[in-house]
Amino acid sequence: xxxxxxxxxxxxxxxxxxxxxxxxxxxxxxxxxxxxxxxxxxxxxxxxxxxxxxxxxxxxxxxxxxxxxxxxxxxxxxxxxxxxxxxxxxxxxxxxxxx
Amino acid sequence: xxxxxxxxxxxxxxxxxxxxxxxxxxxxxxxxxxxxxxxxxxxxxxxxxxxxxxxxxxxxxxxxxxxxxxxxxxxxxxxxxxxxxxxxxxxxxxxxxxxxxxxxxxxxxxxxxxxxxxxxxxxxxxxxxxxxxxxxxxxxxxxxxxxxxxxxxxxxxxxxxxxxxxxxxxxxxxxxxxxxxxxxxxxxxxxxxxxxxxxxxxxxxxxxxxxxxxxxxxxxxxxxxxxxxxxxxxxxxxxxxxxxxxxxxxxxxxxxxxxxxxxxxxxxxxxxxxxxxxxxxxxxxxxxx
Numbered sequence: 001x002x003x004x005x006x007x008x009x010x011x012x013x014x015x016x017x018x019x020x021x022x023x024x025x026x027x028x029x030x031x032x033x034x035x036x037x038x039x040x041x042x043x044x045x046x047x048x049x050x051x052x053x054x055x056x057x058x059x060x061x062x063x064x065x066x067x068x069x070x071x072x073x074x075x076x077x078x079x080x081x082x083x084x085x086x087x088x089x090x091x092x093x094x095x096x097x098x099x
Numbered sequence: 100x101x102x103x104x105x106x107x108x109x110x111x112x113x114x115x116x117x118x119x120x121x122x123x124x125x126x127x128x129x130x131x132x133x134x135x136x137x138x139x140x141x142x143x144x145x146x147x148x149x150x151x152x153x154x155x156x157x158x159x160x161x162x163x164x165x166x167x168x169x170x171x172x173x174x175x176x177x178x179x180x181x182x183x184x185x186x187x188x189x190x191x192x193x194x195x196x197x198x199x200x201x202x203x204x205x206x207x208x209x210x211x212x213x214x215x216x217x218x219x220x221x222x223x224x225x226x227x228x229x230x231x232x233x234x235x236x237x238x239x240x241x242x243x244x245x246x247x248x249x250x251x252x253x254x255x256x257x258x259x260x261x262x263x264x265x266x267x268x269x270x271x272x273x274x275x276x277x278x279x280x281x282x283x284x285x286x287x288x289x290x291x292x293x294x295x296x297x298x299x300x301x302x303x304x305x306x307x308x309x310x311x312x313x314x315x316x317x318x319x320x321x322x323x324x325x326x327x328x329x330x331x332x333x334x335x336x337x338x339x340x341x342x343x344x345x346x347x348x349x350x351x352x353x354x355x356x357x358x359x360x361x362x363x364x365x366x367x368x369x370x371x372x373x374x375x376x377x378x379x380x381x382x383x384x385x386x387x388x
Contacts, residue, residue, distance in 0.1 A: 001107050004217070006148070007214055009111075009115045011214070015204075015210065017122070019199060022203070023196055025191070028177060031173070033126070036122060039141070046154045047152060050224065053222075055238055056241070058238060061154075062157065062242075066257065072172055073261065074263050076173070077268045079180070084270065
């Protein structure tokens with residue numbers, strides 16, 4: 001089967017992730033959209049590994065997963081900290097640095 | 100000629116639309132929990148796609164790391180900051196949503212046009228790269244030879260992230276925590292000055308009947324031990340304060356025992372009779388010898 005289909009699916013998923021990040025105000029959902037973008041990139045990496053016939057793409061995807069896991073831990077801790085001080089998880093309420 | 104339908108194609112056309120539907124559901128659902136559910140489904144579908152791309156290690160890692168750990172963390176955070184926060188749909192910047200949708204459609208068109216037909220050769224497949232060792236072993240060889248320094252760096256990254264999470268998630272302590280030595284000093288001082296009991300407080304619950312925390316224990320004289328219940332529960336008013344209610348089951352059981360004993364009087368030998376019977380038995384035994 002044509003491997004370009006996987007790349008196009010990856011592009012669609014990445015765009016959905018961008019859309020969610022731009023549109024949603026809830027910090028957690030914005031974060032989930034970032035995860036979706038990372039997953040879309042992973043899909044294209046796995047596809048390229050299959051196309052080129054070496055495993056480097058799969059290892060890159062594995063490293064992306066590790067980095068995403070670390071990023072989620074820190075990001076969610078930041079969200080909890082902000083929620084503690086501002087009593088809100090909306091990205092619009094984090095405006096202390098505005099003025 | 101009938102086109103050859105591979106298992107990869109079947110997996111793609113089943114799981115691909117599902118991922119897109121789940122992604123759109125994640126972006127559009129109002130409640131964060133529904134979004135999390137959609138994202139978890141999307142990640143499982145992606146794991147299936149990895150499996151169809153000859154990446155069994157990524158397939159398992161995706162399910163364990165993403166749907167297992169990461170989504171659990173998301174849901175846990177939702178639990179901490181309130182599960183019923185519905186996203187308000189008011190636009191802070193006017194026209195932002197329309198602009199975002201237009202921009203994303205443009206990005207999608209750009210990506211598909213730019214890289215959507217970028218692969219001109221057919222898939223080589225991983226059979227040669229994997230060889231006879233299998234996917235996981237081949238990946239392990241690569242990770243521990245060519246990619247060993249990035250791998251070490253991820254170890255440092257994970258430790259740093261764990262530390263950062265602990266530092267960020269710990270709340271500020273408002274007053275100094277009382278530890279065992281301070282508590283003993285305080286209790287002894289209170290005992291000397293006020294005569295309060297220095298030992299631990301009595302447990303809640305009536306012996307052998309109820310030991311739930313809303314049941315105060317009874318003192319030997321039948322009155323309620325006020326210390327045995329948590330003050331918070333008493334303030335909420337959910338503590339059993341009726342002494343009769345606590346005592347009644349015990350009294351009823353006691354009465355039933357007494358009644359049965361009265362009924363059986365003469366049928367069942369009393370304690371004295373048993374004792375004398377035993378003595379007789381011993382006597383006859385000795386005689387037999």
